[in-house]
Amino acid sequence: MSVNHQSPDDAREATRDAMVIALDRLREDGSGGLSLDVELSSSFVSEALAKTDARADQAGRLDAHIWLQADGTVLVRGRLHATFAVPCARCLADAMVDAGADLCVTFVPRGEFDAQLARRAGDSDDGVELDADDLDQFPYEGTSVDLSPLIREQIHLAYPMRALCGYGEACRGLCPACGANLNEGPVQDHCPKCHAALGSASAESEEPPPAWKAALEKLRGNN
Ligand SMILES: [Zn+2]
Numbered sequence: 001m002s003v004n005h006q007s008p009d010d011a012r013e014a015t016r017d018a019m020v021i022a023l024d025r026l027r028e029d030g031s032g033g034l035s036l037d038v039e040l041s042s043s044f045v046s047e048a049l050a051k052t053d054a055r056a057d058q059a060g061r062l063d064a065h066i067w068l069q070a071d072g073t074v075l076v077r078g079r080l081h082a083t084f085a086v087p088c089a090r091c092l093a094d095a096m097v098d099a100g101a102d103l104c105v106t107f108v109p110r111g112e113f114d115a116q117l118a119r120r121a122g123d124s125d126d127g128v129e130l131d132a133d134d135l136d137q138f139p140y141e142g143t144s145v146d147l148s149p150l151i152r153e154q155i156h157l158a159y160p161m162r163a164l165c166g167y168g169e170a171c172r173g174l175c176p177a178c179g180a181n182l183n184e185g186p187v188q189d190h191c192p193k194c195h196a197a198l199g200s201a202s203a204e205s206e207e208p209p210p211a212w213k214a215a216l217e218k219l220r221g222n223n
């Protein structure tokens with residue numbers, strides 16, 4: 001990796017800086033637009049998931065094409081690639097989450113954005129619904145567009161309510177008695193004591209049951 005010599009903080013800063021696109025740069029590139037290929041440092045991905053139990057060890061990537069239109073609108077089309085790990089809902093082992101997403105957003109100069117909002121507020125009084133395009137519009141101010149808040153939000157949105165490890169629905173979770181990961185083999189192999197306590201087929205526990213079972217069956221029969 002090209003960023004190995006950087007501290008996590010530096011790598012995060014570099015990722016943020018790479019996502020600030022100066023409008024001058026877009027003007028120079030003309031109508032063909034600008035191609036952007038940014039490595040998203042793992043520290044940047046981690047920051048997007050701060051305050052969650054997710055862990056990001058791998059760098060992601062942002063592949064995008066950006067155009068500046070004559071009216072000052074900036075179009076961004078591309079794809080976000082990122083993965084992170086969360087604890088499996090059953091066994092707490094890593095469950096990998098794919099935060100990959102297609103991006104199709106428009107940045108509108110702040111003044112125009114606010115004017116559109118005001119118009120829309122008027123429209124919705126008349127019962128006009130927002131269409132999906134409106135939701136992918138963001139305002140920008142000054143002489144550059146910063147993609148990093150958008151990318152952070154996209155990664156954060158990928159945080160799942162519940163995720164399962166590589167075993168999927170076959171994940172057997174943890175032993176309720178000792179916490180051993182039951183995916184690692186049959187219970188009797190890695191926690192024989194728990195197996196004896198939890199299981200009913202243990203040889204030593206053969207004696208007492210018949211007595212109380214007989215008593216119980218008697219009670220049931222009498223009812
Ligand atoms: Zn699991």
Ligand SMILES: [Zn+2]
Nearest residue numbers: 175178191194
């Ligand atoms: Zn156990």
